[in-house]
Amino acid sequence: MGSGFVTLLYKELLRFWKVSFQTILAPVVTALLYLLIFSHVLEGRVEAFPGVSYTTFLIPGLAMMSILQNAFANSSSSLIQSKITGNILFVLLPPISPGEFFLAYVGAAIVRGLAVGVGIFIATLGFVELRLDHPLWTLAFAFFGSAILGCLGVIAGIWAEKFDQLASFQSFLIMPLTFLSGVFYSIHSLPAFWQTVSHLNPFFYMIDGFRYGFFGASDTPPHLSLAVVLASLAALSFLTLRLLARGYKLRY
Amino acid sequence: MPAIAVRDVRKRFRTVQALDGVDLDIFEGEFFALLGPNGAGKTTLINTLAGLCLADSGTLKVNGFDVVADYRKARRALGVVPQELVFDPFFNVREALVIQSGYFGLRHNGAWIDQIIARLGLTQKAGTNMRALSGGMKRRVLVALALVHKPPVIVLDEPTAGVDVELRQGLWEFMRDLNREGHTIVLTTHYLEEAETLCSRIAMMKEGRIVALDTTANLLRSVPGRSLRLRLVPDLLPPLLEDLHPGREGAMHTLELRDFGQIGPIMDALRQAGITVQDMEIAVPDLEDVFVRIMHR
Numbered sequence: 001m002g003s004g005f006v007t008l009l010y011k012e013l014l015r016f017w018k019v020s021f022q023t024i025l026a027p028v029v030t031a032l033l034y035l036l037i038f039s040h041v042l043e044g045r046v047e048a049f050p051g052v053s054y055t056t057f058l059i060p061g062l063a064m065m066s067i068l069q070n071a072f073a074n075s076s077s078s079l080i081q082s083k084i085t086g087n088i089l090f091v092l093l094p095p096i097s098p099g100e101f102f103l104a105y106v107g108a109a110i111v112r113g114l115a116v117g118v119g120i121f122i123a124t125l126g127f128v129e130l131r132l133d134h135p136l137w138t139l140a141f142a143f144f145g146s147a148i149l150g151c152l153g154v155i156a157g158i159w160a161e162k163f164d165q166l167a168s169f170q171s172f173l174i175m176p177l178t179f180l181s182g183v184f185y186s187i188h189s190l191p192a193f194w195q196t197v198s199h200l201n202p203f204f205y206m207i208d209g210f211r212y213g214f215f216g217a218s219d220t221p222p223h224l225s226l227a228v229v230l231a232s233l234a235a236l237s238f239l240t241l242r243l244l245a246r247g248y249k250l251r252y
Numbered sequence: 253m254p255a256i257a258v259r260d261v262r263k264r265f266r267t268v269q270a271l272d273g274v275d276l277d278i279f280e281g282e283f284f285a286l287l288g289p290n291g292a293g294k295t296t297l298i299n300t301l302a303g304l305c306l307a308d309s310g311t312l313k314v315n316g317f318d319v320v321a322d323y324r325k326a327r328r329a330l331g332v333v334p335q336e337l338v339f340d341p342f343f344n345v346r347e348a349l350v351i352q353s354g355y356f357g358l359r360h361n362g363a364w365i366d367q368i369i370a371r372l373g374l375t376q377k378a379g380t381n382m383r384a385l386s387g388g389m390k391r392r393v394l395v396a397l398a399l400v401h402k403p404p405v406i407v408l409d410e411p412t413a414g415v416d417v418e419l420r421q422g423l424w425e426f427m428r429d430l431n432r433e434g435h436t437i438v439l440t441t442h443y444l445e446e447a448e449t450l451c452s453r454i455a456m457m458k459e460g461r462i463v464a465l466d467t468t469a470n471l472l473r474s475v476p477g478r479s480l481r482l483r484l485v486p487d488l489l490p491p492l493l494e495d496l497h498p499g500r501e502g503a504m505h506t507l508e509l510r511d512f513g514q515i516g517p518i519m520d521a522l523r524q525a526g527i528t529v530q531d532m533e534i535a536v537p538d539l540e541d542v543f544v545r546i547m548h549r
Contacts, residue, residue, distance in 0.1 A: 007354025015342045086338035090348075090397065092304055093332055094355035095324035251306055252265075 005100035008091065012108030016074055023112060027070050028119040031062045035124060038184060049186065049217045056128045057211075060138075061183035063120040064145065064210040068203065071113035071146035072153040072174050075105045079157025080166050083250075092251065098244035102154065102237070109150025110143060117142055131214055137222055138213025144229045145206035149174070151236035158249050177203045187219050202232045253316050255280045255405045255436035256301065261310030263296055263460075270296040271307070272460035278438055278453075280404075283431050285447035285468075286440045288457035289547060294440045295335060297457070298409050302332045314405055328356060331403035335410045335440075337390045339382040345369070345393055346378045349400055356401035368396045371426055373419075388415050395423060399430075406430065408439040412446065424450060448472075448539040456546050464546045468539070475537045475545050478509040480518065483531035490525035493518060504531070 016023040039055035049057060082088035091101070124130070132138065152174070160166040181203035187195050198204045199220070209225035212218035218225070244250070256278040263271040270293050278284045286294050299305035301312050303319050303326070312319045317326035340348060346365065353361040369378050372392040377385060382393065391411065398406060408427070412420045424446070431437050441447055447454060447468075454471055456464040464471065481504040489498050489505055496507040496518070507518065512534070522529060 003357045003359060004355045007351055010354070011351050014347075018342055082340075085341070086334075086336050087340040089304070089334055089338055090340065090352060091355070093302055093327060093330075094352070094401075095327040095357075096355060097324075247306060251304055 004094055004096040005104050008096060008100065008104035009107050012074070012078060012104055013111055015078060016108065016112050023070070023074070024115050024119055027066045027116045028123050031066045031120045032123055034062055035059065035127065039127070049215055052215055052217070053128065056130060057186075057215075058184065059120075059124050059128065059130060060211045060214045061207055063117050063124075064142065064207045065178050065181075065183045066120055067113040067117040067142055068145055068149045068178055068206065069174065070116045071109040071149035072156070072170070074109040074112040075150045075153030076157040076160075076166055076169070077153075078105065078108075079154060080160050080163060083157070084162070088250065098241055101244055102241055105154050106147055106150035106237075106240075109153055110146040113146030113149065114142055131216075133216040134213045134222075136213070137226075138210055140226065141206055141210035141213065141229065144226075144233055145210065148202070148206070148229065148233050148236055151233070151240045154240050155236070155243065158243055161249070177201055178207075180204075181207050182219065183207055202228055205229055253280070254278060254313075255282070255315055256438065257311075257313040257316075258297070258301070259311045261297070261300060261307045261312060263300060263305065263307050269460050271300065271310075274310070274457075274460070274462055276455060276462060276465070278436060280436055281431070281434055282453055283427075283437045283451045284439070285451035285454045286438060286457065287444065287447060287454060287543060288440075292457040293460040294457055295409055296460075298332065298407050298438075298440070301407065302330060303327060328401065329404050331398035331401065331406045333394050333398045333406075333408040333411050335413070337387060337394070339385075339390055339393065341381070341383045344379050344381050345374055345385070345396075348382060348393065349396055352397050352400045358401060361400065364402065365396075365400065368399050372396050373422065388419050391415050392419065392423075395426075404434070405436045406438070408437070410440055410442065412441060412443060420446075444539040444543055454539075456543065458547060463549070464542075471542050472537060472539065475542045476508075476510075477535075477537040477541055478512070479535045480507045480509055480515060481505070481533040481535060482507070482522075482529055484522070485528045485530050488527070490521050490527065492521045492525070504533070509534075 035055070035058060038058055079088070082091070156166055156169040160169065180198065181201050182198065187198045187204065190198065205220065205225035205228040208218045208220050209222050209229065212222040212225070254277040256276070258274050258276040261271050261274045262269070274293070274297060286297070288294050296305055300307050301314065301319060303323055314326040315329040317329060319326045343351065346369070349365045349369070350361070353365065369375055372395060374389070374392055374396065377389055382390065385393065395411065411423060427437050428450070439447070439451070451468055453467050455462050481501065483504050493507060499506040509515070519529070
């Protein structure tokens with residue numbers, strides 16, 4: 001691994017750290033607002049898992065949703081901004097390999113996703129006493145989930161030629177997949193048809209596995225969720241690396 | 253070994269053949285100009301050399317390294333100053349240079365960064381965010397970014413477009429110094445007097461092809477158009493000089509010259525006719541005349 005990777009990763013981290021109000025604090029505040037509203041309305045009316053209050057159930061879902069959305073936002077916004085302003089040149093001219101490019105952008109997406117997740121947990125400490133039965137499972141799903149969304153962000157950032165196209169990717173793909181993945185509910189509360197549909201959504205496995213780490217309970221066995229997540233990550237990594245190696249929409 | 257070797261390079265963008273079989277060698281230590289009208293293919297050729305653009309066919313090498321198969325070494329050997337004023341708004345000047353050094357694997361490059369910052373007159377702006385810089389200052393940073401890894405081959409794509417005289421002179425002085433130290437310099441410019449003054453060899457491109465390639469001196473010699481302009485008293489030419497296609501420009505008579513050896517006999521003819529020369533100018537073709545002639549061929 002060349003130092004081009006280290007510098008590119010450092011640059012990507014510095015980029016979001018310099019605007020941390022927007023990239024870390026704002027998503028934490030948004031998650032808190034969701035939590036306040038949904039827990040106020042639904043607390044006592046819904047019980048997703050036995051013995052787990054709705055607010056307690058909701059926090060890991062909200063945290064994972066924010067982790068995923070911010071991981072996507074990090075790589076996609078960095079790339080589209082660089083492409084539109086033209087400063088992507090500074091990364092394309094040096095001897096940085098497609099693999100280093102990939103690892104740096106996805107690595108920074110993972111760090112931002114995890115930073116937002118930690119921020120949400122710190123901010124929600126006063127609301128409920130949260131269990132953490134299997135912290136390694138939690139960490140694994142947060143890490144690999146961020147990596148998947150980091151890959152999707154790279155793909156979207158490369159593909160999009162204007163902010164409007166990137167917004168479409170976010171609004172019509174990322175947002176529906178995260179909102180319909182069981183962030184706010186257990187899929188067992190859905191009709192059978194929608195349960196089946198939910199099982200086709202890889203985001204469901206990320207959130208379900210992540211929640212398993214907290215409560216030791218999930219809609220799907222965690223090993224199956226982890227397998228789906230890792231398979232998705234492998235497929236997306238392969239696709240992203242292929243696009244980068246071909247210089248798709250970067251080197252014309 | 254040429255610093256830059258281009259062999260039968262072709263590149264097509266939909267309906268436009270941007271590069272149409274370009275062959276070009278630029279030798280180590282040369283100060284070389286690549287000229288041509290807008291759309292001739294100069295920037296495409298530079299971008300292909302830098303790996304920003306992928307050729308449809310042909311090969312390009314920088315210091316002997318293929319820009320595709322051996323791209324890491326080729327890119328280490330090349331510094332490119334792009335035509336557009338691009339910058340990363342998240343960083344100040346020094347941060348941008350440190351980061352760019354890191355991309356090339358240079359982690360302790362502070363002394364050289366200080367040197368190029370000073371040489372390009374950026375010392376007072378080193379801590380300033382790129383957004384807050386004027387266009388001229390941004391251009392200086394682009395030059396600094398291209399030089400941060402001390403590349404043996406430096407390509408400047410219209411670096412003086414829209415910049416003031418002071419920067420232009422300072423930049424060329426810096427480039428001359430780098431050239432004296434052994435760096436190969438390639439520039440594209442629409443200011444032909446810059447190319448004529450600085451470059452020992454020139455290539456001219458038109459519609460994706462090299463249409464002229466020679467030393468600057470040979471190119472200048474290749475075009476007729478030397479003339480003698482005279483203000484005479486009385487205001488008439490002796491018939492002996494009719495063979496020299498006389499003409500008039502205001503108060504001056506003009507005579508076409510094949511070579512400067514003709515001036516002596518002309519003066520003799522004027523003296524014998526009792527005509528006094530009040531004012532005399534010798535006009536020689538410049539690179540602009542050569543350029544216009546070649547482009548309209």
